[in-house]
Amino acid sequence: AQTVTQSQPEMSVQEAETVTLSCTYDTSESDYYLFWYKQPPSRQMILVIRQEAYKQQNATENRFSVNFQKAAKSFSLKISDSQLGDAAMYFCAYRFTSGTYKYIFGTGTRLKVLA
Amino acid sequence: GAGVSQSPSNKVTEKGKDVELRCDPISGHTALYWYRQSLGQGLEFLIYFQGNSAPDKSGLPSDRFSAERTGGSVSTLTIQRTQQEDSAVYLCATSRGPHDTQYFGPGTRLTVL
Numbered sequence: 151a152q153t154v155t156q157s158q159p160e161m162s163v164q165e166a167e168t169v170t171l172s173c174t175y176d177t178s179e180s181d182y183y184l185f186w187y188k189q190p191p192s193r194q195m196i197l198v199i200r201q202e203a204y205k206q207q208n209a210t211e212n213r214f215s216v217n218f219q220k221a222a223k224s225f226s227l228k229i230s231d232s233q234l235g236d237a238a239m240y241f242c243a244y245r246f247t248s249g250t251y252k253y254i255f256g257t258g259t260r261l262k263v264l265a
Numbered sequence: 266g267a268g269v270s271q272s273p274s275n276k277v278t279e280k281g282k283d284v285e286l287r288c289d290p291i292s293g294h295t296a297l298y299w300y301r302q303s304l305g306q307g308l309e310f311l312i313y314f315q316g317n318s319a320p321d322k323s324g325l326p327s328d329r330f331s332a333e334r335t336g337g338s339v340s341t342l343t344i345q346r347t348q349q350e351d352s353a354v355y356l357c358a359t360s361r362g363p364h365d366t367q368y369f370g371p372g373t374r375l376t377v378l
Contacts, residue, residue, distance in 0.1 A: 154307075187369075193354065195308075195369035241307055250321040251296065251363035255307040 152177045154244050156256035163232045164264050170217075171227045171259045173242030179203075183245040184218065185253070186227045190238040198240070201225065229261075237263045267291065269370035271357050277376045278347055286342045286373045288357030296363045297340050299332055300356045302372070308356060314340060315363060347377045 154175045163169035175184070186198040201209045201218050208216050213233075217226045229236055242256040270289045278284050290297055295316055300308040310324040314334045325331070329347075334340040344351055354374050358367040 156307075193372050195356065195358070197366055197368075200366065243308075247364075250313060250323075251315075252310045252313050252321055252324070253298070253300075253308070253367070254310065255300075257305075257307040 152179075152244055152246075152254050154242055154254050154256040156242055156259050158259045159257075160260045160262070162262045162264055163229070163236075165232055165234060167232055168228060168230045169232055169261065171229075171240050171242075171261065173225045173227070173256055175223050175225065175242070175244050177223070177244065179246070181247045183247065184216075184225045185243040185245065186214070186216070186225075187241045187243060187255075188236075188238045189241065189258070195241075199227065232263050234263050234265060237261055269357055269359050269368050271355075271370040271373050273373060274371065275374045275376075277378065279378050280349060281346055283343065283345045284347055284375065286344075286355050286375070288340045288342070288359075288370060290338060290340070290357075290359035291368060294359035294361050294368075295337060296360045296365070296367075297334060298358045298367065299340070299342050300358065301326075302354045302356060304353070311342070344375075347375075349377050351375060352377045 182203045184201045188196045199211045213230045215228045239258045241258045244254045272287045297314040299311040312332050313321040316337045329345045332342045354372040356372045357370045360367045
């Protein structure tokens with residue numbers, strides 16, 4: 151069965167610095183999608199970034215980028231120039247590309263941004 | 266346009282009562298997902314709808330949980346004979362199609378006393 155593991159329950163970063171959140175997953179599939187979602191205290195889940203497994207190029211979205219290592223089944227999120235508004239829970243998620251299309255989420259990493 | 270909406274935002278109920286949670290998707294979104302988020306935990310998949318049918322309901326934890334979707338739009342998650350362990354935030358997410366980005370609603374916080 152597919153699993154997603156986030157081994158860092160909590161991380162802190164100084165404002166304007168860079169932080170990397172870790173995520174590993176287990177699957178026997180060759181094609182799938184990976185995501186990072188942000189959940190601020192308002193509870194609203196927001197998509198941060200998405201990566202298709204068949205693409206070797208790492209996805210980037212402004213200050214957010216990923217390091218996707220398919221062989222290692224690793225999918226880390228790098229946040230550059232951290233801002234106070236980045237403080238939130240961050241969830242890594244795996245999605246099947248066929249059949250069920252369901253998502254499997256990790257347990258999350260709480261990111262604190264220090265002024 | 267309007268995002269995914271869920272109602273009620275908070276629900277407090279007594280053990281043994283039935284509850285209904287509602288999700289209104291973004292117009293035109295055919296895929297709809299229900300998740301449960303317990304305190305300090307990640308999201309637990311419950312059920313996936315494509316249109317009115319549910320190809321995957323493997324995440325429903327017991328037969329006390331059921332969900333339906335009508336008209337390819339509104340979905341209702343029903344929990345019968347609620348238990349204290351059902352206390353959680355129930356999140357709904359929809360997407361235009363199964364391959365497209367999910368958009369989440371604000372969730373319903375259920376507290377079972």
